[in-house]
Each structure stands twice: as C-alpha cells, then as structure tokens.
Amino acid sequence: QSMEMEDFRQICQRSSSDIQKHFSYKRPYAHQAGGHDELIQIGKNIVAKPCSAREAWFYHNCAEIIGPYAPQCHGFWMGEDGKPTVLLQDLTSGFQKPCVLDIKMGSSTAAPDRPPSKQASCSAKDRITTTGSIGARICGLRVFKPQNEEYRSYDKHWGKNLKFDEFSSAVERFFDNGVRVRRDLAIRFLEKLQEILELFQADSMKFRFYASSILFIYEGAEELGNSCEQTEQLPEQKVPSDQTANLDVRMIDFAHVIPLDGQKELRDEAYICGLRNLIEIFEGIGLGLDPSAIQVSRLRKSVRMCMVCNSRYVWL
Numbered sequence: 559q560s561m562e563m564e565d566f567r568q569i570c571q572r573s574s575s576d577i578q579k580h581f582s583y584k585r586p587y588a589h590q591a592g593g594h595d596e597l598i599q600i601g602k603n604i605v606a607k608p609c610s611a612r613e614a615w616f617y618h619n620c621a622e623i624i625g626p627y628a629p630q631c632h633g634f635w636m637g638e639d640g641k642p643t644v645l646l647q648d649l650t651s652g653f654q655k656p657c658v659l660d661i662k663m664g665s666s667t668a669a670p671d672r673p674p675s676k677q678a679s680c681s682a683k684d685r686i687t688t689t690g691s692i693g694a695r696i697c698g699l700r701v702f703k704p705q706n707e708e709y710r711s712y713d714k715h716w717g718k719n720l721k722f723d724e725f726s727s728a729v730e731r732f733f734d735n736g737v738r739v740r741r742d743l744a745i746r747f748l749e750k751l752q753e754i755l756e757l758f759q760a761d762s763m764k765f766r767f768y769a770s771s772i773l774f775i776y777e778g779a780e781e782l783g784n785s786c787e788q789t790e791q792l793p794e795q796k797v798p799s800d801q802t803a804n805l806d807v808r809m810i811d812f813a814h815v816i817p818l819d820g821q822k823e824l825r826d827e828a829y830i831c832g833l834r835n836l837i838e839i840f841e842g843i844g845l846g847l848d849p850s851a852i853q854v855s856r857l858r859k860s861v862r863m864c865m866v867c868n869s870r871y872v873w874l
Contacts, residue, residue, distance in 0.1 A: 664829045667684055692725055765826065
C-alpha cells in the first residue's frame with residue numbers, strides 16, 4: 559500500500575534536521591532534460607524533486623530492489639507550500655559537460671492509480687506516440703557540441719512527435735557531438751541496459767513501473783589529446799576518450815509504481831518490451847548501423863486490449 563500523507567510528514571520531520579543545512583544554496587537545476595516538474599539544486603550534490611506520497615513510499619521502502627540503478631535518496635522535505643519533495647543525489651555531479659537522455663519506459667503510462675480522466679488522456683497519448691509502438695518515448699535530450707561549446711536540446715514535445723521509424727535516429731542524436739557519433743559509449747550503455755533487463759526478468763521483481771524513466775548521462779567534454787580536430791578525419795575510429803569517459807545510467811520517476819497482481823502478470827512485460835527495443839537500438843548504434851537498418855519490434859494491439867511483444871502479453 560502507498561504511504562499515507564501523515565506517515566510522509568513524520569518522515570519529513572525526521573529528515574529535515576539533517577538536510578536543512580543544505581538549503582542556504584538553492585537554484586534551478588541546470589541539467590534537467592525531461593520531466594514536467596522543475597528540479598531545484600540544493601547544495602552541491604542534491605536535487606529536490608516534487609513527489610507523490612507513492613513515490614516517497616517507493617524510495618523509503620523499495621528502492622533497494624533496483625540496487626545501483628536507483629539514485630541515492632537523501633531524505634524528504636515538506637515544502638512551504640505543503641507539497642512533498644524528495645531529495646536525491648545529483649547524478650550529473652562530477653561531469654564537466656553532462657549529456658543527458660531521459661527515456662520514459664513501458665507501453666502504457668495509464669497507471670491504475672491515476673484518476674479515470676487522466677488514464678484516458680494517457681492512453682490516448684500512448685496510442686499516438688512511441689510509447690505504444692516501441693515501449694519507450696524520449697522525454698528530453700541534451701547533447702554537448704564541442705565545436706561551438708554549446709548544448710543542443712530536444713524537449714518532451716519533440717519526443718512525443720517522433721514516429722516509429724524516427725526513434726532510432728533520434729536516439730543516435732544523443733551520441734552525435736557534431737564531429738562524430740560516439741559509438742563506443744552506446745556499447746558501454748548497452749551493458750547497463752542488459753543488466754536492467756536481467757533485473758526485470760528476476761523473480762524478485764514484483765512491481766510494474768508506469769511512466770518511469772531511464773536516465774542516461776555521459777561526459778560531453780573531450781579529453782585533451784582527443785580533440786575534435788584529431789577525430790574529424792577518422793570519425794568512426796575508436797577514440798580512447800570514449801572508452802574511459804564517465805557515464806551513468808539510472809532508473810528515475812517512481813510516482814506510479816504498482817505491485818504486480820501475480821495472476822494476470824508475473825513480471826513487468828510492458829517495461830521489458832521497451833528494454834529489448836532499446837537494447838537493439840543501442841547495439842545498432844554501437845555497431846555503426848544506419849538507424850533505418852536497426853530491427854525494432856513494433857508492439858501490436860490485439861482485440862483483447864493487450865500489448866503483444868515477443869509472444870508475451872502485457873495487460874493494460
């Protein structure tokens with residue numbers, strides 16, 4: 559069951575004395591790529607994110623099930639406006655020029671804990687976006703372009719308008735720094751995605767993650783000796799900086815994490831379908847395939863109102 563608001567207030571009270579010292583330094587978070595709530599930087603390494611009582615419950619009780627893929631939680635805070643907030647590790651801390659990709663996972667965002675009107679609007683959006691056709695949707699992308707020392711950003715509206723056959727190319731933009739496509743980074747991320755897939759296939763995973771995202775981050779600043787001028791002549795060669803560049807992958811946004819029924823659904827096939835497609839895309843990018851040649855599985859809707867992926871049924 560989800561955390562009651564009174565329980566959340568008690569947790570906030572226990573957390574407040576430990577975190578209040580960080581509040582002398584607050585500003586808008588500079589590296590936000592997706593999400594509809596504005597994040598606030600608190601101190602040097604903490605980000606404040608508005609959250610629901612359900613998300614607070616997940617961080618407080620269940621985050622260990624996703625192990626190293628959960629951002630570190632530093633506590634909770636009830637804002638002056640009465641809105642609950644979770645204080646999280648700043649995942650971009652330690653990066654000079656963080657490149658960030660936010661991909662919302664799963665074939666449905668119409669979580670059963672949403673009001674009926676919101677479920678209907680989510681279902682309508684899912685049908686016309688890559689959520690319904692691929693099991694993944696880009697919610698934000700920021701990539702650093704070293705030639706002109708600036709970021710190129712794409713927001714959730716851009717991601718929502720992507721068509722099925724445009725998705726792989728859109729993901730490739732995340733690795734394109736204007737000089738070359740940093741394909742070795744895609745291979746390194748691929749290893750992380752395979753680990754997350756194993757996590758979701760394990761018997762211990764007893765939740766379904768509606769409207770949850772995977773956040774990809776890598777260092778956009780090139781190491782000295784691997785400058786744009788050097789790599790421009792041979793853009794597809796392996797570059798040492800891509801082998802050692804700092805990167806991170808985390809699961810984020812847990813406002814609609816629902817315990818599995820155990821009868822209709824034994825695991826989160828909706829998330830797994832999206833993961834399998836992302837694995838195909840990242841592998842194709844890493845191997846240098848043209849995005850149009852990457853084999854992405856299109857999810858089909860059956861007359862029984864379920865999503866079909868690799869002969870598995872995902873109930874909506």
